[in-house]
Amino acid sequence: MSPKSSPLHVSILRHDWSVQEIQDILDLPFTDLMFRAQTAHRLYFDPNRVQVSTLLSIKTGACPEDCGYCAQSARHETGLERESLMPIDEVLDAARTAREQGATRFCMGAAWRNPTDKNLEQVIAMVEGVHALGLETCVTLGMLTGAQAQRLKEAGLDYYNHNLDTSPEFYGQVITTRTFQDRLDTLEHIRDVGLKTCSGGILGMGESRRDRASMLRQLANLPAHPESVPINLLVRVEGTPLQASEALDPFEFVRVVATARILMPASYVRLSAGRSEMSDELQALCYLAGANSIFYGDRLLTTPNAESDRDRALFGRLGLAFEEMDPERTEPGACHKAKQALDAIVEH
Secondary structure: OOOOHHHHHOOOOOOOOOOHHHHHHHHHHHHHHHHHHHHHHHHOOOOOOOEEEEEEEEOOOEEEEOOOOOOEOOOOOOOOOOOOOHHHHHHHHHHHHHOOOOOOOEEEEOOOOOHHHHHHHHHHHHHHHHHOOOOEEEEOOOOOHHHHHHOOOOHHOOOOOOEEEOOOOHHHHHHOOOOOOHHHHHHHHHOOOOOOOEEEEEEEOOHHHHHHHHHHHHHHOOOOOOEEEEEEOOOOOOOOOOOOOOOOHHHHHHHHHHHHHHHOOOEEEOOOOOOOOOHHHHHHHHHHHHOOOOEOEEOOEEOOOOOHHEEEEEHHHHEEEEEEOOOOOOOHHOOOOOHHHHHHHHHH
């Protein structure tokens, strides 16, 4: 086995990738790329277990941002009705249902540019309630200050989601009301208080393969890899600027999943938005490429998701199982397993 295909080569947690190195991985022959991704995946995870999360929109619509893909932007005519923050009892009922259906993490999303401190206290009550149910907790609320991140940490929050969306070079063609640096700053606040990070991107917005490599570089070169990396396929929502975007080649989507697995081998790589439009065969290729997390349920915030019964049927056909809740909730995250995996390689 050559050094470039050895388990050690594909599993080291690096934070110094160049765009060209990542594009070279994306450009690999498909079978070679899948082999490298599978090798990295098996060093850190059970390849037949998938972590399952449920996502609930706790405050829908009227967002002041102009994200070109988003149905919730007040700047787009998508027909989406504005809704105020959900009552806590309804949120906790949804969390109990998610737990009964096998989810281990409950994610709550609010369409804000950034939460006010008053808004935050209402969300904190939800976080505390969901945490008490024994579920991992995750929220996505927009930009945060360091003090707000600390308050969420004290409330028992496990994960904060804040996607980079795309490359810094392409970013301005999708969003103008928030800078790429704003997103990096929020991720820094999250890391600084010890919250686990959930950050990924969206494919199919008109970006080039070079842009996809650049986005992955931003994620992989963060001081700590995100514990969860959502890879979203654009849902072309009528009324948004990106509704007429050309459909992405499915194999290109799989290539990005596989490359994310190679670059961030100890992170969960999640199939997120767009799964409702994916064939069973495409999803199976994504699992083979190292995807090991999904959102489970019929909706993702405001867009359709793959139906729960369909997921269970596909898992049965593929021999996959839901990952069970990790009792070690105080662990710093998936990436702490790096030394453990590398010790195993050296031992063998």
